[in-house]
Amino acid sequence: MVNKLLISIVAVLFGIMSFGSITANTGEYTPVPVDESTRVAYVDAIYRADGDCYIDADFIEWYEGEAANRIFREREADSGMDEAPDGYYIVNDDQAIERLKLAPDVKVLMQIYDRTDDIAEADVVWNEQIALDKFISLMTDNGEMNLRDYPYHLTIEDGVITKIVQQFIP
Numbered sequence: 001m002v003n004k005l006l007i008s009i010v011a012v013l014f015g016i017m018s019f020g021s022i023t024a025n026t027g028e029y030t031p032v033p034v035d036e037s038t039r040v041a042y043v044d045a046i047y048r049a050d051g052d053c054y055i056d057a058d059f060i061e062w063y064e065g066e067a068a069n070r071i072f073r074e075r076e077a078d079s080g081m082d083e084a085p086d087g088y089y090i091v092n093d094d095q096a097i098e099r100l101k102l103a104p105d106v107k108v109l110m111q112i113y114d115r116t117d118d119i120a121e122a123d124v125v126w127n128e129q130i131a132l133d134k135f136i137s138l139m140t141d142n143g144e145m146n147l148r149d150y151p152y153h154l155t156i157e158d159g160v161i162t163k164i165v166q167q168f169i170p
Helices: 002-014 065-075 132-140
Strands: 038-049 052-064 088-091 098-112 124-130 151-157 160-166
Touching (some): 038 132, 052 065, 098 151, 124 132
Parallel strands (some): 098 160
Antiparallel strands (some): 052 088, 052 098, 151 160
């Protein structure tokens, strides 16, 4: 829990990349579309039980662009800054964990992870689809790049996660 909070604060205060609107796999960032079936969360745990797969999610509020600036000014009035660093802001006022089942055919899209067991080679590949088993392996690996420190956009249909999209944080 402390790691998530620390990463959020560090990312907000010391980020180095500004966000814009761009398309996938072109070397540029594209915000995940906001819709009523998608919520943003940190993945506290991912596991299999009784033949199904589950995620324990710590839901957050993810803001980008002017919305991020507005909430940043409200919450960080004493910061001496007028805009959210890097154009995003994370709010995690309720750290309750919610358990959700994953659809057997859940789609997982990643932005950055350690593909080669050499963290120095980790690079961004926008919206790279990976298998659920690979995602579980990455999330349970406590190597140099802890993927639990990244937020994920979870598409939830009828109480089941059908899509997971890693949120890139510079």
